[in-house]
Amino acid sequence: MLPRPYRLPLTAILLSAALSACSSTKEDAYVERPADQLLSEADAAMREDAFKKAAKLYDEVERQHPYSDSASKAQLLAAYAHYQDLKYDDAILALDRFIQLHPGSPDVDYAYYMRALCYYEQITDVRRDQKMTRQALDALQEVVRRFPESKYARDAKLKIDLTNDHLAGKEMEVGRFYLRQHQYTAAINRFRTVVENYQTTSHVPEALHRLVECYLALGVTDEAKAAAAVLGHNFPGSEWYTDSYALLVDANLRPERNEKSWLNRAWNSLF
Secondary structure (H helix, E strand, O other): OOOOOOOOHHHHHHHHHHHHHHHHHHHOOOOOOHHHHHHHHHHHHHHHHHHHHHHHHHHHHHHHHHOOOHHHHHHHHHHHHHOOOHHHHHHHHHHHHHHHOOOOOOOHHHHHHHHHHHOOOOOOOOOOOOOHHHHHHHHHHHHHOOOOOOOOOOHHHHHHHHHHHHHHHHHHHHHHHHOOOOOOOHHHHHHHHHHHHHHOOHHHHHHOOOOOOOOHHHHHHHHHHHHHHHHHHOOHHHHHHHHHHHHHHHHOOOOOOOOOOOOHHHHHHHH
């Protein structure tokens, strides 16, 4: 038979609980410290990659010294600590709060830029929903619009191009799916979106070629010839034009500009 568990006397249990409560209260007690000391400890935590600890210490600066010059600095640093910890939602909340409280701060451009990065670094594969990609694009465009001369605007513009390329890639992915399913009208809508809205991306040559394929499959030869003409004029050396030209030749057709085509309007306004 197993021995019965040893039971402490009730008084001992109560005493132990009381001591634990006192210890917890003492540990959690509010202890005001100078802002410089808190910042120094937080900076040390950042150097050790203890981002969660650092964020709490930066938050403590604002809590204990809300009207000091260090408070706004600590807000931004707390957001950066969350960002480094990949806690993007927490970082965005902190940055939104900083922007709301300090719209005239000389660091507000950095806050907008960091906010955009939080969205940008959450962009997922083109096979997934692209809501985050669109949020990243909006946030990056806001940086450029609000702070065109800022040192962050140049990087934001580069990331806008990459983000647009990603969104175009999503349209192409869906368009190819419809094409494989022989749903040509649905496919055309996707490839047309790329040509009209993402004309500076790397996906445009393929989109034009896929339009040639779709229009030929539907027997809309005028639009097929127009798509090939736009492709040949703007990307004459691309493999996509070679393939499109071959498709037309097989159908006894040649690339031909069509003044009435939506492609002609897109060509005139975009290329």
